[in-house]
Amino acid sequence: GAGVSQSPSNKVTEKGKDVELRCDPISGHTALYWYRQSLGQGLEFLIYFQGNSAPDKSGLPSDRFSAERTGGSVSTLTIQRTQQEDSAVYLCASSLVYRGDRQPQHFGDGTRLSIL
Amino acid sequence: DAKTTQPTSMDCAEGRAANLPCNHSTISGNEYVYWYRQIHSQGPQYIIHGLKNNETNEMASLIITEDRKSSTLILPHATLRDTAVYYCIVRDNTGNQFYFGTGTSLTVIP
Numbered sequence: 562g563a564g565v566s567q568s569p570s571n572k573v574t575e576k577g578k579d580v581e582l583r584c585d586p587i588s589g590h591t592a593l594y595w596y597r598q599s600l601g602q603g604l605e606f607l608i609y610f611q612g613n614s615a616p617d618k619s620g621l622p623s624d625r626f627s628a629e630r631t632g633g634s635v636s637t638l639t640i641q642r643t644q645q646e647d648s649a650v651y652l653c654a655s656s657l658v659y660r661g662d663r664q665p666q667h668f669g670d671g672t673r674l675s676i677l
Numbered sequence: 678d679a680k681t682t683q684p685t686s687m688d689c690a691e692g693r694a695a696n697l698p699c700n701h702s703t704i705s706g707n708e709y710v711y712w713y714r715q716i717h718s719q720g721p722q723y724i725i726h727g728l729k730n731n732e733t734n735e736m737a738s739l740i741i742t743e744d745r746k747s748s749t750l751i752l753p754h755a756t757l758r759d760t761a762v763y764y765c766i767v768r769d770n771t772g773n774q775f776y777f778g779t780g781t782s783l784t785v786i787p
Contacts, residue, residue, distance in 0.1 A: 565720070594774065604721070606774035620774070652720050665711065666775060668720035 565669035573675045582638045582672045586655030597649040648676045681765045686782040695752040699765030702746040707769045712750045714761040755785045
């Protein structure tokens with residue numbers, strides 16, 4: 562079956578531009594997560610969605626970062642006025658929630674964002 | 678979430694079993710042990726998880742000690758495609774995120 566799909570796979574943009582990253586979770590997965598991974602580093606949590614609401618936005622690094630999810634499915638992560646330190650791989654994951662327990666997260670292959 | 682300790686790197690001969698250890702001495706009773714791996718340029722791939730019983734699936738086996746303070750991931754017949762960074766994570770299922778440490782870089786040698 563289809564896994565988590567992210568687009569674009571690569572994005573190169575100039576400093577100061579806005580970018581929008583897209584995540585298509587596994588069908589039926591109500592929980593969705595965004596992480597970012599800088600070169601050679603571990604994963605940094607950004608935001609968690611349950612359905613269309615985001616009860617945990619604690620990882621968003623600044624107000625330039627925002628995310629939304631519509632229809633309980635596709636999510637977009639938007640970075641406004643990009644800076645060079647925003648360069649990283651942005652990973653999306655989704656999971657089932659069963660009786661309140663979040664099941665294993667399944668990750669996409671990420672969007673590699675490069676800010677010139 | 679409990680902290681985990683893994684060796685930085687390991688080698689394994691192709692076709693042999695790869696045994697990857699993980700220490701999690703501060704694990705609490707409701708925390709699960711998860712294993713993921715990440716191959717270069719790909720997202721982390723879920724392998725297996727367990728609470729206290731040993732688990733096996735089509736990818737690997739997970740052996741958890743009786744006191745739950747350590748575990749071992751076993752890849753029964755390692756192939757070159759198993760070369761990756763393997764992450765051991767402990768967390769309860771109410772948490773929103775996974776804390777990925779530095780993991781073990783496994784190299785399968787022909």
